[in-house]
Amino acid sequence: MALTSNITSKLTNQQLSIQIGLNGLSFSVLDSDTNTIIALKQFDFDRKLNPLELLDRIKEIFSLEEELQGNFTNVTVIHDNELSTLVPKPLFNEEALADYLKFNSKILKTDYICYDESSLGDSVCVYVPYVNINNYIYDKFGSFTFKHVSTVLIESILQLEKNSETVKMYVNVNKTHFELITLDKSQLLFYNSFDYVTKEDFIYYLLFTAEQLKLNPEVFELVFIGDIEKSNDLYKIAYKYIRNVAFGSRKDIYNYKTSTKTDFSNFSLIKSF
DSSP: OEEOOSOOOOOOSEEEEEEEETTEEEEEEEETTTTEEEEEEEEEOSSOOOHHHHHHHHHHHHHHOGGGSSOOSEEEEEEOOSOEEEEEGGGOOGGGHHHHHHTTSOOOTTOOOEEEEOSSSSEEEEEOOOHHHHHHHHHHHSSEEEEEHHHHHHHHHHHHTTTOOSEEEEEEEOSSEEEEEEEETTEEEEEEEEEOSSHHHHHHHHHHHHHHTTOOTTTSEEEEEESOOTTSHHHHHHHHHOSEEEEOOOOOOOEESSOOSSTTTTHHHHHTO
């Protein structure tokens, strides 16, 4: 979804992408002329903030980070929250947005609900964005685009796996939660987001999902992306219960002023360009 305005400013050759959640924020700046990621930073909060506290923290970060001071040709905001659901396109009705969300999310009558219609796959993401954050970005930059993190992940993974002939379960790992995307021969089979505290929480959700989807841990491939490495406890416990475990790749063609942690970290942020 895009918010537009009549604000005019001197355009640069740089694009900004910001991923925002109650547990943290990350941003990246792409220089379009050189195809180079010239800034990539992540801020993890000590605790889960509320939307008002989140706005205060964002204002503080924007005031301190030099890379966020300029003008940008394009600005994209990724809302990373659990207030979302996927609806099959044939069943989607724009007049029933609240009905879709009320079964699995706690929403208020005053919540602004919107949706992303995926360019790939056959689903629509219905979600609640952080309106106060959108208003702040709008006031600061003018026109910008915003999406839910699930839209970016699903579209990106479907594109990467468009010729796949196997069943794959992608896990996008974050500090306090993870997104789980399952594909069957390049078709979206399942998406959900889970909070976790321990590695036991993590493996429970993963194996329970596999069981519900009737997937054999000896057969399907588990692909990790996001904030994880081989030394991570989540990887170790997954490797214990699932035969085929691998790390994914963004497969992007950007140059990097500073190397990323891995070629599968900051997956949704970088894939949003």
